[in-house]
Amino acid sequence: MKQRTLLITLTGPDRPGVTSRLFSTLASFPVNVVDVEQVVIRGRLVLGVLVMYAGGPPTGTGGTIGAMWAAVERVAEDLGMEVELATGTDTKEKRRRGRLHVTVLGNPMQPAALAGIAGRIAAAGANIDRIERLAHLPVTCIELEVSGADPLALRTALAAEAVLQQVDVAVQRSGLLRRSKRLIVMDVDSTLIQGEVIELLAGHAGCMDEVEKITSAAMRGELDFAASLRERVALLEGLSADVFERVREEVVLTPGARTLVRTLKRLDYRFAIVSGGFTQITDALVEDLGIDYSAANTLEVVNGKLTGRVVGEIVDRPGKARALERFARQAGIPISQTVAIGDGANDLDMIAAAGLGIAFNAKPVLRQAADAAVNVPYLDTILYLLGISREEVEAADAEDGLTPPATGSPLH
Missing domain, CATH: 3.30.70.260 (ACT domain)
Known part of the structure; x- marks a missing residue:
């Protein structure tokens, strides 16, 4: 029958x-x-x-x-x-090709933005199968499950629409890979922390303006990073090593940094930092946040004074990619299950090598190369790209006895 x-x-x-x-x-x-x-x-x-x-x-x-x-x-x-x-009479659901997760971040989220995104999806011949809100405050995050689209073509179309609507959009393939154990590798300066450590050091050496100009050009990709680092470090010659303690106290984490690390560690992710900055500062971040792996440069100190030189091989653009691959091997995690987060040209190779490359408040050269871009000042919004909602984070924090933030405030 x-x-x-x-x-x-x-x-x-x-x-x-x-x-x-x-x-x-x-x-x-x-x-x-x-x-x-x-x-x-x-x-x-x-x-x-x-x-x-x-x-x-x-x-x-x-x-x-x-x-x-x-x-x-x-x-x-x-x-x-x-x-x-x-x-x-048809009891079989037709599974369309190209099942994707489209994550939209807005601050605020305007109806025109969702109309534009939905219109681009329809124009690509794709279908929106499900819509879910992952966060409302301080930013709104909406996730759409989409079928019937070519990932690369849809990512290109939605990137153009995101610029017009002033929202962030990420397109990822659905499936087990998105839910699997991963390694997060993050840049430090202007990503994990606010500002650049070398500029904090330069402030104590009285050469801030000159260092800022060189740093900005290097992050835009206009200067070779290794050469620019040596040039900036040379300006620090003669500075007392006591400056490290003062700079460590001046370092400010990006809002949401602790939430990002804490939440992913709960899920048995491994977390790494890789920096063109200096171990004298990053080692303290490793201890404070419980980071699993780290790589950074080391400033030479002789008789309690900075010599204006770097010890050993410089962690530059290729060096960051090599560090990501090394950390993945140590963690026993395939490169396809790594996530790299950065903000400047020095992160390009690392972003390209990772399974998912995220540009965080990044220079244009990196935004164009990354799989996803986030342009809100909250680092924990990275969690939404991994399918983790704010409500889930708050519930886990409550179970651990952590005080929830005020309504509308960023997570800790």
């Missing part, structure tokens, strides 16, 4: 017992549950149930299925809800 389907959609005020009441009613009839989806938005429930049964369409009031139809309508009436019923 031909198998038919009945899609039941209940809409109305959310309250305890709605789902139980509907399924208790369905349990009295010869149907099998094929699919269930439920969402609550501002206290309003939308519950969809797809059931399968044998026989003809449930028209009229006679017959078993006709009785089920009437029973469901009575349930909706009793609950003060609306019900919609639709029949069909």
